[in-house]
Amino acid sequence: MLTNPTEIEAKWQERWYAAKINEADRDDRKKFMMIFAYPGVTGYLHVGHMRGFSYVDDMSRYMRMQGYNVMFPVGTHATGNGPISLAKRVAAKDENMISYLLRNGCPEKKLEDLTDPVKVVEFFNDVYVRQYWRRFGFLADWRRFACTVHEPYGKFIQWQFRKLMDAGLLIQKPYFAPACINCGPVAIDASETDISCGGNAETTEYTLIKFKCGDLTLLAATLRPETVFGLTNFWINPEVEYVKVVNGDEIWVMSRPCLDKMKYQKDKLKEVGSIAGTELIGRTCIAPFTGNEILCLPATFCDPNVGTGLVMSVPSDAPDDWVALRMVQEDEEQCRRYGLDLDAVKAIRPIAIIETKGWGPMPAVEIVERMGITRSGDPKLVEAKKIVYKEGFHAGKMNANCGKYSNLPVDKAKDMMKDDMIRANEADLFFDLSEKVVCRCGEPVVIKKVDDQWFIDYANPEVTAKSKAHAKRMNIMPNEYFVNVHGVLDWFRERACVRQGNWLGTRFPFDEKWIIEAISDSTLYPIFYTISPYVNDGSLKAEQMTTEFFDYVFLGQGVAEHVAKRTGLDEELVQRIKQDVDYWYPLDLNLGGKEHMTVHFPAFLMNHVAILPEEKWPQGIFVNWYVISKAGKISKSKGGAQPIPGAAEKYGVDALRLYYAHIASPFADVEWDEDILENYVSKIDRIMRTVEELSALAESEAMEGIDLWMLSRMGGHVSNVVEGMKGYDLRTLANVTYFDIPNDMKWYLRRGGSNGAVMAKVLNMWVRMMAPITPHVAEEMWEHIGGNGLVAQAKFPTADPADRSLEAEIAEDYLRGLMDDVNEILKVTKITPKRVLVYTTSSWKAKAMSMALGLLRTGELKTPTLTKAMMSDADIKKHGKEAPDFARKLAEDLVKRSKDEVSRLEVQFDELAFMSSVAPFLSKELNCEVQAFSAEDAARTDPQNKARTAQPRRPAIFVE
RNA sequence: GCGAGGGUAGCCAAGCCUGGUCAAAGGCGACAGACUCAAGAUCUGUUCCUGCAGAGGUUCGCCGGUUCAAAUCCGGCCCUUCGCACCA
Structure with missing residues (x-):
């Protein structure tokens, strides 16, 4: 027997693949088809990814051994700009990238190739298949390999989108999305695939509120449009030079950084000059809704990089405003400098607008007091703002000062007022990122307006309802997700499905300027694996994959003969493909990481429901959790994780596979720990020995x-x-x-x-x-x-x-129980035993036990009934002194027992005979003489009369 | 904010749905013993507290409830992790 894991792995992988047992072809067995959600091609994977992948191989091997014809196909998802940005970085000789590649085993001479995104994809496709999946001995059907950027796959995706269009699920409307000013759309996410910083940024929607100021319109960007009833003044930063921008017949005033961002969201902005902040201070402007004239006052906390750099002041509910207002009112020198009317400034009082339980009418005033804040820029203001906002927004309602919005909850009033103001041309919208985001190319990322964006309408009520109903019938693990998925399906709404820019992916069939985005082209794909062998062996060409072809093989629409004629395929082949599809589909299990719960799985489900007939809807979903490092999630981009081939070499593939399967429930994260791996290595060693x-x-x-x-x-x-x-x-x-x-x-x-x-x-x-x-x-x-x-x-x-x-099982349990008891006695008494004597139960107790079991069966077991029954037995009656006590213990004990235990007690078991047979064994174990007696044996050796404590299944013990 | 999960002995981790067999599997680690010249490996025992007879006591985040009986069911609280859409 070989003992070196690497040799064992090589030997058997060669035999498996030579025997082609991984290849799945239609036959008359029942089938089982499962996949893992294919990984994105973004670089090398790490040991954490292998967790879920190996589950699929484990399960599919198990199903194969249960007699199923198992199909386990693999593929990769290369859509997006991952390969492009990787290639760009290699081309730019980015040192981090180069060393990352070399560290993971990329041959140096390959680097030149990797400046081409297409070659990047092919390179990693090969790495994933050979260094990861084959290396782990997966019985995946390699002939079925699919990659999202291969042309035939694209044909399939285009067909899918035609079907979505037919079903009325593609809709078009304007959209605001993050984009690099240079490279086009980018994804903002914590793993920072597209960007070099700002992964935690969120898109913030500001309401731009218009304040007429002579012929100018001052724009205040606010997150809380509902507070306009509490407006007391307007803030201008005296140190900032604002720009004047013509938009239609208005002249907007905003900061320059704001204009730079807004240009991407509004079409006809035209800069016509600038105006110093100081020039605006002291003027009055008109507040919308109330029509009040309010004063422009100086405030340095207005950051030109946030919003418009102009701020409307609601001192009752905004701590910043209240602090700033007090500072202005106290600084008479400054008022004089700006020529402000001192009395007017001092007369400004906050206006209460929101009632919040647990708070007075002016929460901002209150919290500033409580936290002892006196100056703008105090870091405590951030916290103060958060508290007031949270409380007011969720628990507050508009008070009597708020016209027709009075008594509305704040969160409702916000949306209504925003919409009303926009409709009345008193407000507009502006989107910004919550923090600075920079593209991998070094240029800033902004929110860009897209006018004619296509969406998949996942909010469609019919598809949603059908999907929810189907999900109830599916095998979804863990159970928590089975319960929760209905909520996710409800919450799932329109999703932008195409994008522009330099991206790998499939052209949108209705407008070639768009490329189908990454999540939308990976929802229906498992069915593609049913036809992919024909693609890969060349018998099915991309140009033959027409709408009619797919309609026939996937949907059963049309006639094979026509399809054959139109595509030039053999009719027999067309029919064979259709039979394959019908045999293999639906997918039995789709396994993916927990990140898919709110993104991929619902889309996967809804696309199947929307496009395919019911008998081809998926049967199961399995969600697995991660392997994390001590520092947090092992991340592709942040490195630090063990490369897969290295780990395979170091620990052996089987030890790794056992580790994944055993270390914890699949539904919990585990921490990667090399020491623990060593234990699994030696576990396998020991088993082999x-x-x-x-x-x-x-x-x-x-x-x-x-x-x-x-x-x-x-x-x-x-x-x-x-x-x-x-x-x-x-x-x-x-x-x-x-x-x-x-x-x-x-x-x-x-x-x-x-x-x-x-x-x-x-x-x-x-x-x-x-x-x-x-x-x-x-x-x-x-x-x-x-x-x-x-x-x-x-x-x-x-x-x-x-x-x-x-x-036999009862006997061994009895023996182990006895040994435990002896050990306990030895431990407590600290005796080194010279002799151990064991006494099995007296027959009257055994008889009482069977009576008790009889009563238990009929549900009559109570102490009095048992006592009575026992006393009516002549043999037991002889022990009339002990019997009642024993009856009580027995009755109390038995009612607590589980069914299983009771049934074990009902089995006949000759304690004395068994004890006699194991005495030699015990003697060897305890290293002393061991003898067994019946408690009733008159000739027994029993120096302390222990025999009387013997009970059925619980022998008495004497140790000396 | 919206949504979901988790908190079990020194550590990791089962159990919880379907209450009683739970002082609570298993694994690590630690301690002791056997084997060995020795170490390692292996085997045996111990590993919440008390206990010179197999027992008793106190435990499963905290508080309360239901029940003859709660790690398990219900309510509240605290802490914590995660997902949230153009990243798969």
């Missing part, structure tokens, strides 16, 4: 109790695993196979088990149980014990009912 040792046992000696026990236990283990695997519970499979069974083996040997025939049977079952999770070492052991063919193709074991021996 155990198998080697046990397989050498001599053939057929007489069958003993311990042999019956071993076989019985094995059957129980198999049943538990098979039951668990109905819910794809790999952890139970792992725990039983790699931990419980070895522990049983240990006990078997310790008890002197040595039956070669029994062990041959047990090992044969055990090795097959190891085949799904640690397939390489399982093959090696399978070969060693003389198993038939490849274990990967063997049947998963089933429990043989004839092997079940409750009595």
